[in-house]
Amino acid sequence: MSRLQTFWSRNRALVYTVSGLILGYSIAIVMSYLLFSIGQEKGRGNIQNFTVRSQATENVLDLLKEFNKVQERMDALQRETVVLQKENSVLQERIDALEKAQIATKEFGRFDLAYKKNCGQSSTYREACNNAVDGNLETFSHTGHTGFSNGVNNGTSKPYWWVDLGNTYKVRRVDVYNRLSSGNRLYNLDVTAGKSLSGMSLCDHYKGRASNGELVILVCRQPIEARYVKLQIMEANSTDNYLHLAAVEVYE
Known part of the structure; x- marks a missing residue:
């Protein structure tokens, strides 16, 4: 009371x-x-x-x-x-x-469940999705580029990236390492998890905007039994809208 x-x-x-x-x-x-x-x-x-x-x-x-x-x-x-x-x-x-x-301050699992696992993304511009799970912060994944007009880059609407953990785990935390340049593009980010890509639950949301190389830690309110983890920018406007990730780590 x-x-x-x-x-x-x-x-x-x-x-x-x-x-x-x-x-x-x-x-x-x-x-x-x-x-x-x-x-x-x-x-x-x-x-x-x-x-x-x-x-x-x-x-x-x-x-x-x-x-x-x-x-x-x-x-x-x-x-x-x-x-x-x-x-x-x-x-x-x-x-x-x-x-x-x-x-x-919760104690999380010490092993990155996403390391070297299979992944995918909504579209690709030069840099593949697996650059985000290779353990190298100097490489990065990059979703599609659809053109350049009036001095503005055009990406895609609501770009996303996902990883298949290979087995079902109780996912509690997702660490996102932002790209070392153009980091302000990371914002309005939903992190979801589930046993299939068609059955995902919200883990956490990041409002942003992020800075270059920033580590964004997202913690699920409740552990989610999941094999897949998905990151998606929820902005529908494609203007300068890209999802590029230096690294994504997933923990129980």
Whole structure:
């Protein structure tokens, strides 16, 4: 339970009481005003009318004083609620950071399941898919190039790369080593895994953009039983849209 919820549960009766007092005081003010008006209608100069007006005025002043006290308390409660909301937001951010840190420190398998395994990609421009699983960070895979116009390179829509691990494993982590140049092209990347290329589940998503040679570590929220791992840029616009990978490593 958050601190804001705890505050509400502990002070619910007080809030209801304060709201009731405000409503009661409002009704009393209206009634006093009505009595004052009735007294006026009975004739000016009447001593009873003067007494009623005096009493009504005192009642109104007393009620205004009480109302101001209640309003001050309500304002204080509102300020306290805002403070608790901010503290709750900070605590949630810390919890999220701790969860990410816990995931990052998990012990993963030590053997790269993708090394030298069969692979494929949506299209090829000079550099084959297996350059991403050869253990050499100076080579890279490269999806198709469809032309050059108006000073812009044209790649393909939603290019992808995949690897066949050879057997089914519980995939938990995928390390992507970005190309040493033109690294900003790596962004909006989905990493999926599954027992077949037609039955994949999302492991993680990388928003990007990446820098040259950057190591991007993607961790599945839950282990995925998979033989295939697929990387795909989800951008549909083909303008300067290429998937080129220096290395991809897969771990249990």
